[in-house]
Amino acid sequence: MPDCFADRLATAVKETSTPLIVGLDPRWESLPSCFRDDGADRATAYRDFCLGVIDVVAPLVPAVKPQAAFFEQLGWPGMKALAQVIAAARERGLLVIADGKRNDIGSTAVGYAEGWLGAESAWGADALTISPYLGDDSLEPFVQTARDRQAGLFVLVKTSNPGGRFLQDQQSDGQTLYRRVADWVEGSAAEQLGDCGYGATGAVVGATYPEQLAELRVAMPHAWLLVPGFGSQGGTAADVAPAFDDRGLGAIINSSRAILFAHARPEYASRYGEAEWQRAVEEATRDAIAELRAATSAGKL
Amino acid sequence: MPDCFADRLATAVKETSTPLIVGLDPRWESLPSCFRDDGADRATAYRDFCLGVIDVVAPLVPAVKPQAAFFEQLGWPGMKALAQVIAAARERGLLVIADGKRNDIGSTAVGYAEGWLGAESAWGADALTISPYLGDDSLEPFVQTARDRQAGLFVLVKTSNPGGRFLQDQQSDGQTLYRRVADWVEGSAAEQLGDCGYGATGAVVGATYPEQLAELRVAMPHAWLLVPGFGSQGGTAADVAPAFDDRGLGAIINSSRAILFAHARPEYASRYGEAEWQRAVEEATRDAIAELRAATSAGKL
Numbered sequence: 001m002p003d004c005f006a007d008r009l010a011t012a013v014k015e016t017s018t019p020l021i022v023g024l025d026p027r028w029e030s031l032p033s034c035f036r037d038d039g040a041d042r043a044t045a046y047r048d049f050c051l052g053v054i055d056v057v058a059p060l061v062p063a064v065k066p067q068a069a070f071f072e073q074l075g076w077p078g079m080k081a082l083a084q085v086i087a088a089a090r091e092r093g094l095l096v097i098a099d100g101k102r103n104d105i106g107s108t109a110v111g112y113a114e115g116w117l118g119a120e121s122a123w124g125a126d127a128l129t130i131s132p133y134l135g136d137d138s139l140e141p142f143v144q145t146a147r148d149r150q151a152g153l154f155v156l157v158k159t160s161n162p163g164g165r166f167l168q169d170q171q172s173d174g175q176t177l178y179r180r181v182a183d184w185v186e187g188s189a190a191e192q193l194g195d196c197g198y199g200a201t202g203a204v205v206g207a208t209y210p211e212q213l214a215e216l217r218v219a220m221p222h223a224w225l226l227v228p229g230f231g232s233q234g235g236t237a238a239d240v241a242p243a244f245d246d247r248g249l250g251a252i253i254n255s256s257r258a259i260l261f262a263h264a265r266p267e268y269a270s271r272y273g274e275a276e277w278q279r280a281v282e283e284a285t286r287d288a289i290a291e292l293r294a295a296t297s298a299g300k301l
Numbered sequence: 302m303p304d305c306f307a308d309r310l311a312t313a314v315k316e317t318s319t320p321l322i323v324g325l326d327p328r329w330e331s332l333p334s335c336f337r338d339d340g341a342d343r344a345t346a347y348r349d350f351c352l353g354v355i356d357v358v359a360p361l362v363p364a365v366k367p368q369a370a371f372f373e374q375l376g377w378p379g380m381k382a383l384a385q386v387i388a389a390a391r392e393r394g395l396l397v398i399a400d401g402k403r404n405d406i407g408s409t410a411v412g413y414a415e416g417w418l419g420a421e422s423a424w425g426a427d428a429l430t431i432s433p434y435l436g437d438d439s440l441e442p443f444v445q446t447a448r449d450r451q452a453g454l455f456v457l458v459k460t461s462n463p464g465g466r467f468l469q470d471q472q473s474d475g476q477t478l479y480r481r482v483a484d485w486v487e488g489s490a491a492e493q494l495g496d497c498g499y500g501a502t503g504a505v506v507g508a509t510y511p512e513q514l515a516e517l518r519v520a521m522p523h524a525w526l527l528v529p530g531f532g533s534q535g536g537t538a539a540d541v542a543p544a545f546d547d548r549g550l551g552a553i554i555n556s557s558r559a560i561l562f563a564h565a566r567p568e569y570a571s572r573y574g575e576a577e578w579q580r581a582v583e584e585a586t587r588d589a590i591a592e593l594r595a596a597t598s599a600g601k602l
Contacts, residue, residue, distance in 0.1 A: 025409070069409045073416035075423030076381040083377050103432065104402055105462040108326070108370045115374035122376030131404065133434040133457055137464025156434055161406040163438030167481070170473035177468060177478070184467075 003194070005127060005152030009224060010196035010249055012062030012095055017301040018289045019248065021097070022057045023228070023256030024050045024066040024085060030261045032277040043077035046070070050085040053260060056282045058092035060289065063126075065226075065254055068100040086124055097226065098125035101156060103134050109141040117142075118149030127152030129204055129226070132181050133167075143188055143201060152200045152224070157181045158216060160206025160229030178212070182219045189223040196249060198224050205243070207235025207253070214242035217250070225251040231258030231288065237295035248298040259284045304495070306428060306453030310525060311497035311550055313363030313396055318602040319590045320549065322398070323358045324529070324557030325351045325367040325386060331562045333578040344378035347371065351386040354561060357583045359393035361590065364427075366527075366555055369401040387425055398527065399426035402457060404435050410442040418443075419450030428453030430505055430527070433482050434468075444489055444502060453501045453525070458482045458517060461507025461530030479513070483520045490524040497550060499525050506544070508536025508554070515543035518551070526552040532559030532589065538596035549599040560585045 003011070013019050026046040028036070035045040054064065066089075071082035089096050102112040115121055116128045130142055132155055142153050158168055158178040168178040182203060189199030205216050207229035217225065225243045229235040230253045243251035262268045262284035263277040272280040293299040304312070314320050327347040329337065336346040355365065367390075372383035390397050403413040416422055417429045431443055433456055443454050459469055459479040469479040483504060490500030506517050508530035518526065526544045530536040531554045544552035563569045563585035564578040573581040594600040 067405075067409060067412075069403075069405050069412035069416070073412040073423060075416065076377055076384050078416075078423070079380040080377040099405075101405055101432075101435075102370075102402070104368075104370050104400075105460060106464075108368060111368075111370035111374040115370070115376070115379075122374060122379070131402075131432050131434050133432050133468055134402075134460050135462060135464030135467035135469065137462055137467075159406060159435050161436060161438055163407075163436030166436035166438075166485075167434055167468070167478060168436065170471070170478060170481070172471035172473045172478075177471060177473070180468070180471070 004150050004192070005146065005200045006194035006198040006224060007196050008126070009062065009095060009152065009252070010194070010198065013249060013252065014301060016060060016062050018061060018292060019244070019252045019298045020061050020285070020289050020292055021063040021065055021252045021254050022053065022061055022259050022285065023099070023254045024053065024064050025256040025260060026050060026070050030257070030264070032263055032274045034274065041077065043074045043081040046074070046078065047081035047084050051088050052278055053281055054085070054089050054092055054094065056278050057285055058094055060285050061094070063095035063097055063252060064089050065097040065099050067256070068098060083123060090124060095126045097127040097129070097154065098123060099129045101129050101131045103131045103138050105134055106137050106141055109138050110145070113142045113145035117145050117151035121149070125151070127154060129154045129156065131156050136184055139184070146200045147192060152202060154202045154204050154226040155181060155185050157185060157203040158205045158209060158212050160208045160233050160235070164206070179219060182216050185223050186220040189220065193222060198222055198250060202226055204228065207240045208233060210239040210242060213240065217242055226254065227251055228254045231255040237291040240292070241296040244297045246297055248296070248301040253292060255288050259288065305451050305493070306447065306501045307495035307499040307525060308497050309427070310363065310396060310453065310553070311495070311499065314550060314553065315602055317361060317363050319362060319593060320545070320553045320599045321362050321586070321590050321593055322364040322366055322553045322555050323354065323362055323560050323586065324400070324555045325354065325365050326557040326561060327351060327371050331558070331565065333564055333575045335575065342378065344375045344382040347375070347379065348382035348385050352389050353579055354582055355386070355390050355393055355395065357579050358586055359395055361586050364396035364398055364553065365390050366398040366400050368557070369399060384424060391425060396427045398428040398430070398455065399424060400430045402430050402432045404432045404439050406435055407438050407442055410439050411446070414443045414446035418446050418452035422450070426452070428455060430455045430457065432457050437485055440485070447501045448493060453503060455503045455505050455527040456482060456486050458486060458504040459506045459510060459513050461509045461534055461536070465507070480520060483517050486524050487521040490521065494523060499523055499551060503527055505529065508541045509534060511540040511543060514541065518543055527555065528552055529555045532556040538592040541593070542597040545598045547598055549597070549602040554593060556589050560589065
């Protein structure tokens with residue numbers, strides 16, 4: 001029996017000494033031109049690019065987070081590429097958090113849960129992001145499946161985009177909606193704690209709202225937080241500091257574009273450029289790790 | 302330039318004289334045994350079963366609604382089957398509403414929107430269901446893409462499951478959250494009306510809450526309503542009557558299991574059984590159409 005997801009994540013964070021995870025968000029127009037010029041179809045280019053990123057980051061970070069949307073955009077060949085990317089990442093020892101933001105009503109949610117979660121499932125992800133609008137009974141099948149398969153979940157609580165306020169920030173019965181979801185997440189997480197002190201049900205909380213991040217860390221003491229929005233979306237290492245406990249655990253911080261397409265960033269372009277795009281990925285990853293170590297309790301890892 | 306989605310849907314409903322649509326929700330354990338016994342892999346069985354359903358229902362109903370979850374559960378081979386099912390349905394003249402309940406933040410939502418919507422997209426669906434928890438700025442890319450491609454959207458407003466109340470029924474500023482989403486849908490729908498009087502942005506409103514269905518029909522006079530929960534989930538033809546305008550337009554009523562697996566329902570099993578499962582599908586479809594005609598303004602079509 002493998003360890004529960006929460007403990008596997010804690011172990012991976014400690015072994016790599018960083019909470020940084022790399023989002024695999026291939027975008028055609030941003031790929032190094034070697035992937036766009038050789039006549040390969042887009043799905044193959046996405047796969048090969050992501051495999052190249054995985055080669056570089058596998059020794060450096062605990063997990064990758066493939067974004068389903070970009071693969072799905074290409075139809076089933078894109079989904080086949082996604083499956084290959086997930087398998088390659090797992091083979092390299094990375095945890096894989098599939099960013100699908102899936103959900104449906106109960107009996108249909110089972111389909112998503114069983115398909116995505118667990119090493120023996122069709123997609124073989126270690127964890128999945130899910131959306132709560134359909135309600136608590138739509139989340140339960142994911143919790144059950146995650147428990148059965150030692151997998152993890154990250155429920156959308158407070159997202160990094162400005163429009164998140166449209167529903168998430170609405171006040172009801174004296175609390176925000178995002179807090180209502182957070183309370184559910186905490187209840188679920190606390191039901192099945194790993195040795196690390198966290199549960200299998202976690203929360204997505206954006207880096208762009210540091211005040212809410214601090215509030216939600218306190219509200220969900222037993223939930224791993226998956227924090228997007230660091231880097232290209234404007235969240236700084238200081239902004240994400242409140243996401244951690246005092247051991248440097250409890251949060252993983254995602255960076256996608258700032259790492260994947262580092263070859264085009266001014267600070268790396270002049271030294272590496274497109275031809276050495278993997279060296280740019282490596283240096284951007286190391287720089288992000290250093291930033292997080294300097295500004296957060298992840299420095300204690 | 303084809304007609305806008307709202308008008309294509311109105312035309313299809315009028316031509317078939319019914320608002321009934323058939324949900325394509327293949328479930329392994331419910332398939333007629335001929336699909337389970339012959340050693341075919343599950344993805345092939347799902348495809349062949351759905352193609353058999355499409356053969357029967359294409360002359361009878363305006364649209365089908367494939368449920369992404371069940372295909373996705375099988376990994377990329379399932380997604381390939383889904384693509385084949387969508388293409389076959391369109392070839393038979395059916396409109397295709399992909400039930401994916403997708404969403405992400407803006408720049409990523411574009412990936413889902415462009416992938417799913419429009420005849421030239423990877424999946425080639427006429428419309429897609431989407432989830433609003435991420436906020437209004439996450440819905441806009443879908444509206445834009447739908448407009449560009451004469452496609453449609455159905456935003457989750459009030460779902461058919463009991464747990465929908467967890468967020469949707471919360472009161473904020475004197476109104477429910479589902480009403481807040483409904484007001485956004487109405488605003489979006491009214492911006493681009495077809496000749497039929499409805500727009501490309503519609504709403505998912507469950508059959509199991511007739512009172513809210515009536516409220517939401519009034520709140521969204523320019524939005525097509527996609528109504529799940531009729532049949533197996535307990536919604537009756539009388540329950541969905543408030544969804545229609547007085548021409549019998551403005552709503553489409555989904556039935557999945559009650560039609561797909563009619564061969565196992567007591568009222569059809571004795572006459573048809575598994576061997577004649579397609580005749581059971583046909584009779585269940587005709588019976589559902591008749592029920593809706595008798596109990597709703599769809600009788601005027």
